[in-house]
Amino acid sequence: MKKLLQWVKDRMSYFKTIFIFSIVIIVLRELLSIGKTISFKQLGDIFQDIAIWKIGLMLLIGLIAVIPMIGYDVILNKILDQKPKKSFLIETSWMINTINNIAGFGGLVSIGLRSEFYGKEKDGKMVVKALSKILIFLMSGLSIYSLIAFFLVTFGHTNDYLQQYWIWLIGGGLYFPVVLITSLIRKDEYIGDINNQTRFGLILTSFLEWTGVVGSFLLIGILMGINMNPIQIIPLFIAASVIGIVSMIPGELGSFDIMMILGLSALGINREVAVAWILLYRLFYYIVPFIIGTIFFIKNLSHILNKRYAGIPRELTTALAHKIVVFLMYFSGIMIVLSATIPEAFSQFEWLTRLNPLSFHIITQLPAILLGFLLLIMGRGIAARVKRAYLPTIALILITLIYTFIKDFSWGIILFLTLLLIIVIFSKGELFREQLVYSWEMVTIDGIIFLALTILYIVIGVYNLPTFPHHKNHFISFFFFPSEKIWFSGFMGILLVTLFSYLFIRYLEGSRHKIGTPLDDDRALTLLNTYGGNTDSQLIFLKDKDMYIYTNQDNEDTVLLQFKTLNNKCVVMGDPSGKKEDFPAAMEQFINEADRFGYLPVFYEASEEIVMFLHEFGYDFIKMGEEAHVDLPNFTLSGKKMKSERAVMNRFKKENYQFEVLQPPFSAELIQELKLVSDEWLGNRKEKGFSLGFFSESYLQRGKIAVAKNQDNRIVAFANIMPTYTKEEGTIDLMRYSKEAPSGVMDYLFISLFSYMNDEEFTYFNLGMAPLSNVGTSRKSFIQERIAYLVYEFGSRFYSFRGLRDYKEKYATEWVSRYTLYSRDSFIAYVMIALLIIDNAPIEKQKKVHGVRRILINRYHR
Structure with a gap:
């Protein structure tokens, strides 16, 4: 016997699963049975004849009738000495009782479900004892009504048809006194060990439950306008319920309905009206509360599954x-x-x-x-x-x-x-x-x-x-x-x-909230000086972008993102600046805040490290090109490959050209001289900002400027050196030359800069992007990258893609891929349009246009 009990105990989880599964099957089967007995067309006809306020009142009556059954679960939890949350208790009790109404089996289903939901944290024997006390009093209310109905049939002025049910009524009526006496006499732990307060509470709950059942049926009939005598209806209803429960038929289907239709017809109520009455009773007492119970069941089940599987x-x-x-x-x-x-x-x-x-x-x-x-x-x-x-x-x-x-x-x-x-x-x-x-x-x-x-x-x-x-x-x-x-x-x-x-x-x-803030010079500069930056960091001081600063738990600014907004796209320029350890948290916060206000971030020219992180957020990406890096410590003009560059340097040296790096602050005269060079280089073109610096005195005053001077000590070309707030990487932004500058002046400026930055102990020089370089070269590449490849191959008429790659190739020792990342909720075509709009927007219109696209140190090639 012990082995058998142990075998059952070891497999208890399987038995519980089988029980729940069985309940589901029974409920579905009974719902199908109810569905067969309910004519939706007939219900539609009935509802058309009943005022809407009466239908609403019927619904309310059905819901109120279910409420007393919650008392069983309140008492059960008191016996088990546990205090579940009120919301959980109400929802679970409603679910158990409405399922039991459909499934039936004399209350056995409700006992099994209560054991599953309330007995998990208690000793099994204790739970069985508590449930046995609940079970024996479940039908006490029906038994009391059976006694009342028996007296009505025996001594009241009822229809002769009802006399035939006296034996069922007396049989049902005897249940309550037998159970009450047994619980008072016996002293065992299952039935007798119960205090008067609990006993009275169970009896009252059962009586109120059946008052709700009987009352809902009668009130629905009254609202339908049926001319009836409650003294005759109650005995019929109780007798039909007793027979249904004794037969153990789920939901008392079949026997209850047949008895009620025949009985109501015998009492002079039209058969079609009787069927409609029962249909409405089924709908508002069984179906609607069950639907609500199902919702509670799904809610609680989802809570359990969420807890188990991390939401x-x-x-x-x-x-x-x-x-x-x-x-x-x-x-x-x-x-x-x-x-x-x-x-x-x-x-x-x-x-x-x-x-x-x-x-x-x-x-x-x-x-x-x-x-x-x-x-x-x-x-x-x-x-x-x-x-x-x-x-x-x-x-x-x-x-x-x-x-x-x-x-x-x-x-x-x-x-x-x-x-x-x-x-x-x-x-x-x-x-x-x-x-x-x-x-x-x-x-x-x-x-x-x-x-x-x-x-x-x-x-x-x-x-x-x-x-x-x-x-x-x-x-x-x-x-x-x-x-x-x-x-x-x-x-x-x-x-x-x-x-x-x-x-x-x-x-x-709404009021259109925008994320980020306008540039705060001091705040941004403090962050960059403290935690470092990259080749894009200085672009924030163009003042044509918004900034987003991440503040850590110590209330310290550690990460800076610079971006502009076009439509719903917040386009971030390059990688974040600041403390690398905080990059993931900063980008996650930025994405979440943007999402909360309806924006979709686009990360332009991001590194592979950023690509891998953002891919976890469901971002797609497209390769935009490759960035050329020059290894400064190992750069040399020797060798056959650099023959032409040596010739350029020798020619400029022979013609007494000078290379200088000027330190800020700059005089108004120098700024004016640089402005003349810049205007000559621009010609009829407009400054375009954002991805590259434009000529701005306040911007140029923030860093060193490398210049090339001719024999007359006039500046013929210049490039502003961008502070990267790191000793690893050096780069420049504006590169401009006048009409009188000889050919090769940019080579002269570049090579001189390589030497200067090597002396400054920078590791490498960033020559900037070769747009669309090595993009979509494989037949297995993304379709948008294959299209970009066609643009690269056949678009030289409009832009010298291949020429720019070839120019930088002679200096580059390493090529680093750069990507644009965008949300899968965005159309790639619109992402590209946003980038193109920003790249081609004249600087005077930058305040009206938001977006980003970057093509680096190549304006002199346009």
Whole structure:
């Protein structure tokens, strides 16, 4: 025996799984059985004859009738000496009792479920003792009502038909006194060991439970307007319940229904009315509370699974629910507008009607158009995950539900809208954004849908004009429209929706919060001097970008990102600057904050290290080119390869050209001299900023400037040396020369800079990007990179891609890949357009344009 008990104990988890699985099967089976007994068409007809406030009251009565059963679980937890959270207790108790109502088996299902949910942390024997006390008193309320019903039948003025049930009533009535006496006499731990307070509480709970059952049935009948005598109905109801429970039939189906229909007919109530009464009772006491219990079950199950699997199940289900609700709203909106636009098509083709989840029969043209487009608009807010869209969406679904009840009752539509409402509520956690930034991607999708539907509606209106020449051979019958008046009402609906769409989008946009802050010179410079930077760091002082500073737990600024915003894209220039250990935390915070306010970061010219990190955030990437690095300690002009460069240096030395590195601050005269060189180099072109420095005195005053002077000591070329706030990497920004500068002046300037920076103990010199270099060379590359390869190969007519690569090749000792990373929610075409807009925006328009693209030290090649 001990071996058997141990074997059972070792496999208890399997038995629990089998039990739960069995309950699910039983419940599903009984729901199917109930479904067979419920005619949705009949219910629809019934509801059309009952006032909506009465239906609402029936729903409330059914919910109130379930509440007393929570007392069982309150008492059980007191016996077990445990105090679960009130919310957990109410939700779990509701779930157990409503499942038990459907499954039946004389309360055995509820005992098993209570053991599973409340007995996990207690000794098994203690749980069994507590549950046995609950079990024996479960039917005491029914037994009390059986005694009452017996006296009504025996001594009251009841119908002769009810006399035949006296034996069932006396049998059910004897249960309570037998159990009460047994619990008082016996002293065992399972039945007798119970105090008077607990005993009274269980009896009261059971009595209130059955008061709710009987009361809900009677009140539903009263609200239906049935002329009845409660003194005759109660004995019939109790007798039918006793027979159903004794038969152990789940939910008392079959025997209860047959007895009640026959009994009510014998009491003079029309058979169809009796069936409708039972249907409404089933719906409001069994089905609706069970649906709520199922929601509680899913909630608690998801909580358990989340706890076990680190929150992943909830994330997956809410994300899936969000996608489903977006699809349903867009699909429903499109189908409703189409049903109002081409009504004949929905009449001719049945499959179209089936596709339309909200196929109203009496809906007029204007409401149809309004509802369809409103669903699309609300769908945009939900798709964009904006918090502000939640309540308007709930309101729209509720209004549609009310409209369905009043105008065109349909179970299919009600179930669809209820499901949609539940999914919207369930996916509320996905609506986390504070505002809508109406992106180009959103405009494209919504524009195609709205424009297509509107054009179709207008075309059909024109097609149906009396003056339009209809060609019978080519006439499409489902384009036929009922009347011009109906078409015009729909067109007015489109105009109204257009206005509402604009207002709703503005509502979702809010006050348009922007992330980041304008440049704070002192704060940025302190961070760079403390933690270092890179070749892009100095660009922040152009003052044409916003900055985002990450502050660590010690309230210290450690990481700087510089970016500009175009539409919904915050384009970050290069790698972050500052403390490398904090880069992951800083980028994660930046991405999360941008996401919360509806922006999508784009990281331009990021290193491979950044690519690997951002890939974890679901970012796609495209290689933008390679950056040329010169190994300064090992750079030399010796050898056959550098023959021409040696000749250049010898020529400039022979012609008495001088190389100097000037230290700030610079005089106004020097700045003016540099300005003349810069203007000659620019010619008719405009300064373009952001990715490269533009001529700005305040910017140039921040670093050294390398100049080439001719024999007359005039500056003919210059390059500003960018502080990188590190001793590893040196680079320059503006490289400009005058018309009188001889050919090769840039080679002279570069080589002189290599020597100077080597003396300054820099490790390598950054020559900047060769755009699209070595991009898409493999047949297995991304399609966008293959397209970039074609641009590289055949775009030299517009930009010297290959020439720039070849020029830098003669100096470079290493090529480092650089990438652009973008969210998968962005269209790559729009990402590239944003980059191109910024790169080509004249500096005087930079305040109006936000974005980024970088092509480094190559302006003199343009």
